[in-house]
Amino acid sequence: MHLTTLETPCLVLDKAKLQKNIRNLNARMKALGVNLRPHGKTAKNIDVMTMALEGQEGGITVSTLKEAEYYFEKGITDIVYAVGIAPVKLPRTLRLMDKGADITVLLDSVEQVRFVAEAAAEHGVTVPALIELDCDGHRSGITLEGDDLIAIGTLLHNEHGVSLKGVLTHAGESYQCRSTEAIRAMAEQERSMAVACAEALRASGLPCPVVSVGSTPTSNFAQDLTGVTEMRAGVYMFYDLVMAGLGVCDEGDIAVSVLASVIGHQKRKGWVITDAGWMAMSRDRGTSAQALDQGYGRVCGADGEPLDDLIVSGANQEHGIISDRNGKKIPWASCGIGSMVRILPNHACATSAMYDRYHVVDASGEVVDTWHRVNGW
Numbered sequence: 346m347h348l349t350t351l352e353t354p355c356l357v358l359d360k361a362k363l364q365k366n367i368r369n370l371n372a373r374m375k376a377l378g379v380n381l382r383p384h385g386k387t388a389k390n391i392d393v394m395t396m397a398l399e400g401q402e403g404g405i406t407v408s409t410l411k412e413a414e415y416y417f418e419k420g421i422t423d424i425v426y427a428v429g430i431a432p433v434k435l436p437r438t439l440r441l442m443d444k445g446a447d448i449t450v451l452l453d454s455v456e457q458v459r460f461v462a463e464a465a466a467e468h469g470v471t472v473p474a475l476i477e478l479d480c481d482g483h484r485s486g487i488t489l490e491g492d493d494l495i496a497i498g499t500l501l502h503n504e505h506g507v508s509l510k511g512v513l514t515h516a517g518e519s520y521q522c523r524s525t526e527a528i529r530a531m532a533e534q535e536r537s538m539a540v541a542c543a544e545a546l547r548a549s550g551l552p553c554p555v556v557s558v559g560s561t562p563t564s565n566f567a568q569d570l571t572g573v574t575e576m577r578a579g580v581y582m583f584y585d586l587v588m589a590g591l592g593v594c595d596e597g598d599i600a601v602s603v604l605a606s607v608i609g610h611q612k613r614k615g616w617v618i619t620d621a622g623w624m625a626m627s628r629d630r631g632t633s634a635q636a637l638d639q640g641y642g643r644v645c646g647a648d649g650e651p652l653d654d655l656i657v658s659g660a661n662q663e664h665g666i667i668s669d670r671n672g673k674k675i676p677w678a679s680c681g682i683g684s685m686v687r688i689l690p691n692h693a694c695a696t697s698a699m700y701d702r703y704h705v706v707d708a709s710g711e712v713v714d715t716w717h718r719v720n721g722w
């Protein structure tokens with residue numbers, strides 16, 4: 346069955362590109378001597394994660410408890426839930442631990458230590474925790490300034506029901522870098538900050554076995570990971586236009602695309618209308634601040650080859666508007682009504698989240714599998 350027989354819009358995953366992306370980062374981490382703890386939030390699928398875990402120690406990162414439950418059911422036990430813990434999520438976390446999952450939670454306040462400790466001690470278990478560090482002002486986490494690090498670390502070490510496992514940081518600001526030199530510097534900033542915090546904990550007599558860092562840009566550009574025990578990344582499996590705009594990958598490396606049908610022409614305006622609006626692409630406009638704004642996505646033919654300079658320049662709920670980014674003439678013959686295009690997404694996680702499955706294709710466009718996703722919370 347060829348992909349052009351699929352009903353549109355739908356999500357297509359190029360297996361060969363996926364495998365290549367995974368192998369490349371695995372090899373990079375091997376060369377740097379660090380374990381990769383792949384992030385399950387991009388694929389939200391066990392087949393992809395099984396590939397990503399090849400040659401690694403076996404632990405994963407997740408962004409929701411739904412992912413944690415799903416991956417655990419599929420046989421993965423070592424799971425870092427890398428979003429700050431809230432009281433309401435503890436009963437589910439503890440239930441998962443009762444079943445045998447080795448869940449590590451993330452926190453950056455004394456309040457969180459206290460409520461985790463109380464719930465865990467009452468339940469008769471010990472919950473391991475990582476302290477979230479803010480290495481770049483991106484969002485949450487603590488810095489070396491002040492007493493927070495040692496205060497949280499000491500409490501985690503001493504309280505019943507919790508244990509101090511180490512530190513974790515995510516250089517999310519690397520997405521805003523404008524050069525590969527800047528990403529390289531960000532990777533070093535991420536590493537050195539995490540290592541400095543680990544050393545500060547150890548100097549206070551506290552254990553810090555885990556030093557966890559990571560993002561797709563920094564994992565691709567880190568030159569040295571001395572002191573780091575694990576790298577986390579998720580987008581690298583699929584890549585996307587934001588990563589291509591950053592110079593982390595080429596457009597040709599992007600493994601995930603949206604298959605859409607051409608449903609109309611507005612020849613006077615130079616528009617091709619498709620059935621892939623923002624419900625199919627997501628509202629993510631991550632390339633809007635980059636040097637090359639890709640609209641809602643870069644347009645390729647059904648064979649996956651880019652079509653001139655076509656992008657999805659506009660999107661309504663179920664309508665996509667394709668035009669040439671430079672106002673050049675549309676290759677109408679390649680965009681006949683009823684024909685299909687493949688659109689590369691700005692942000693692989695956001696676009697994939699609009700779908701419940703991947704149609705897995707080989708390089709010739711034959712559908713070789715269907716892989717389901719675990720969406721929601």
Ligand SMILES: Cc1ncc(COP(=O)(O)O)c(C=O)c1O
Pocket residue numbers: 384406427428514515559560561562577578579580581
């Ligand atoms: C805590 C954490 N670690 C790792 C990652 C993975 O980074 P990327 O999405 O760049 O692959 C993310 C992404 O949001 C994250 O929030």
